[in-house]
Amino acid sequence: MIKIIFNLILIASTIFSQTDSFNFQSPHNIKLFADYLFCEGDYLRAAEEYEKISTISDDTINFKIMISYSEIGLYQQSNLKYKFQPNSLLTNDARRLFIKNLFLDSPDSYYEKTGSELFPFQLDSLSLNYRNKLISISFLFSSVENIPAEEILYPFELQERKIILSFYDQKKDPSYKSPLLAGVFSTIVPGTGKMYVGEWGDGITAFLITSLFAFLAYDNFKAHHNTRAWIFSGLGAFFYGGNIYGSVAAAQIFKARIDFEFNDGLKLYLEQQNYFLPEYDFCK
Amino acid sequence: MISVNKIFYALSILLLCNSAAYSQDSFDEQYNYAQSLFNEENYFDAVTEFKRLLFFDMSEQYSFSANKMIGLSHKQGAKFSDAIRYLTLAKIQATTSIDIYNCRIEIIKINILRRTISKALSLLDSLSNDPGFRINIDEINYWRGWAYIFSDDWEKASQSFALIDSNHFLTTFCDSVDNDLYSVTLAKVLSHIPGLGHFYTGEYLSGLLSIGWNVLWGYITVNSFVEDRVFDGLMVGSLLWWRFYSGNLQNAEKFALQKNLEKTNSALRFLQNNFQGERP
Numbered sequence: 001m002i003k004i005i006f007n008l009i010l011i012a013s014t015i016f017s018q019t020d021s022f023n024f025q026s027p028h029n030i031k032l033f034a035d036y037l038f039c040e041g042d043y044l045r046a047a048e049e050y051e052k053i054s055t056i057s058d059d060t061i062n063f064k065i066m067i068s069y070s071e072i073g074l075y076q077q078s079n080l081k082y083k084f085q086p087n088s089l090l091t092n093d094a095r096r097l098f099i100k101n102l103f104l105d106s107p108d109s110y111y112e113k114t115g116s117e118l119f120p121f122q123l124d125s126l127s128l129n130y131r132n133k134l135i136s137i138s139f140l141f142s143s144v145e146n147i148p149a150e151e152i153l154y155p156f157e158l159q160e161r162k163i164i165l166s167f168y169d170q171k172k173d174p175s176y177k178s179p180l181l182a183g184v185f186s187t188i189v190p191g192t193g194k195m196y197v198g199e200w201g202d203g204i205t206a207f208l209i210t211s212l213f214a215f216l217a218y219d220n221f222k223a224h225h226n227t228r229a230w231i232f233s234g235l236g237a238f239f240y241g242g243n244i245y246g247s248v249a250a251a252q253i254f255k256a257r258i259d260f261e262f263n264d265g266l267k268l269y270l271e272q273q274n275y276f277l278p279e280y281d282f283c284k
Numbered sequence: 285m286i287s288v289n290k291i292f293y294a295l296s297i298l299l300l301c302n303s304a305a306y307s308q309d310s311f312d313e314q315y316n317y318a319q320s321l322f323n324e325e326n327y328f329d330a331v332t333e334f335k336r337l338l339f340f341d342m343s344e345q346y347s348f349s350a351n352k353m354i355g356l357s358h359k360q361g362a363k364f365s366d367a368i369r370y371l372t373l374a375k376i377q378a379t380t381s382i383d384i385y386n387c388r389i390e391i392i393k394i395n396i397l398r399r400t401i402s403k404a405l406s407l408l409d410s411l412s413n414d415p416g417f418r419i420n421i422d423e424i425n426y427w428r429g430w431a432y433i434f435s436d437d438w439e440k441a442s443q444s445f446a447l448i449d450s451n452h453f454l455t456t457f458c459d460s461v462d463n464d465l466y467s468v469t470l471a472k473v474l475s476h477i478p479g480l481g482h483f484y485t486g487e488y489l490s491g492l493l494s495i496g497w498n499v500l501w502g503y504i505t506v507n508s509f510v511e512d513r514v515f516d517g518l519m520v521g522s523l524l525w526w527r528f529y530s531g532n533l534q535n536a537e538k539f540a541l542q543k544n545l546e547k548t549n550s551a552l553r554f555l556q557n558n559f560q561g562e563r564p
Contacts, residue, residue, distance in 0.1 A: 036339050
């Protein structure tokens with residue numbers, strides 16, 4: 001009797017141990033772990049794990065690999081992972097992600113990438129519209145000028161057009177200050193170039209100091225105190241020249257700031273709009 | 285003569301133990317594999333494997349050790365915020381006071397490395413105020429000393445190491461560095477006589493130039509007043525002489541700070557390359 005009970009325990013424990021022995025590298029477990037990493041935002045590790053099981057024909061895995069590489073800025077590598085059949089449920093999403101990757105790889109020259117040979121799929125109306133939206137955005141990032149507003153706006157829906165139009169207006173008529181004009185202003189009246197750029201405090205100070213040194217130089221020459229007169233002349237000339245240079249530089253810095261703020265605003269808008277893509281809910 | 289029954293029971297017990305241990309083996313193997321990656325300094329993969337272990341460890345048996353190792357791996361990769369996050373998780377999962385203490389010390393060391401010194405010092409204070417860790421007071425003072433080293437307060441560092449042993453290598457080393465540093469206050473006070481602060485920090489050419497400029501503008505200022513050109517004197521005095529005089533004060537301070545930085549950097553390099561004891 002004891003032998004029978006003992007044998008039963010032994011068999012049960014053996015079976016139990018076998019079911020409990022764990023294979024960390026089974027495809028199922030790799031996928032579970034990769035999903036966890038993906039949802040944690042650890043995209044590099046997630047991509048590595050998904051790659052281990054990428055031989056399994058699973059569109060969701062392929063799509064997640066594309067997203068993971070895209071999230072860490074490896075856009076070309078992400079696009080290399082595009083292998084979807086036209087009838088797949090994720091084909092439309094994958095196509096748009098492919099287009100987004102092409103755009104993010106070089107936002108300011110994406111509009112040049114219009115050839116169909118760049119796409120491993122036929123552009124349907126949905127993809128075409130999405131590509132055209134990003135081409136319009138690319139024009140806004142680029143240094144290309146004089147593009148008609150209609151050409152930029154036509155791919156967008158009505159509510160998007162208002163914002164895109166405001167970006168377009170900023171791009172077309174930026175509130176730059178001319179470095180040449182700033183220099184000329186400061187040459188005629190010291191400090192006015194700085195005031196033109198909006199640096200009122202610096203402008204007034206430059207005006208007062210240069211005028212003061214000019215007056216002191218004049219007054220000392222008049223009183224025949226030549227040494228001091230030359231010192232004040234030298235200092236006045238130094239401030240005068242410095243102010244002209246400073247005004248030109250201030251106008252250039254002003255231009256760079258306007259460009260930076262424009263690009264930053266556009267990037268922020270795109271991120272808020274998720275690059276006109278739907279939010280995926282793989283982690284909900 | 286051993287009976288067949290006895291042999292049967294002995295073998296059965298052996299098999300039973302083996303089979304019970306078998307399921308745990310795969311988790312142990314995973315832990316050892318991750319640990320070996322850590323030992324090989326392959327910290328990225330070590331983090332992946334420890335994370336894998338944590339993810340599948342439903343019994344939470346490895347929660348402490350895996351979190352701790354992830355924290356240490358991140359520390360080696362200089363991802364200090366992540367390191368602190370995982371070490372804090374390890375501290376929460378720790379079951380013994382030694383483990384809790386070790387995690388807290390690691391967190392302090394990371395704060396020292398990332399130069400959040402005030403945080404490191406407050407953590408050290410809370411550790412030394414904890415009656416359970418009174419026994420570790422020497423180690424706490426040791427890391428307090430390092431915290432002061434990284435905040436360039438070599439005098440306080442020396443005092444902290446002296447609490448462990450007045451003849452401790454780091455006590456004498458910090459003392460010598462502290463004695464070797466220029467006094468920024470003295471440099472500023474001396475430079476009230478133009479150029480003297482520069483001479484004190486060994487910047488002789490700058491000192492001579494400073495004297496020259498101050499003598500020139502001082503002479504022109506005084507000369508203007510002597511010649512009854514009061515407005516000239518006021519302008520030269522305020523716009524030029526004062527500018528060069530205050531510049532001389534600022535330069536003396538800047539040179540003292542710059543020279544001190546060179547000395548402390550060289551001391552830190554020495555400790556990094558030659559010091560055999562424990563470092564953050």
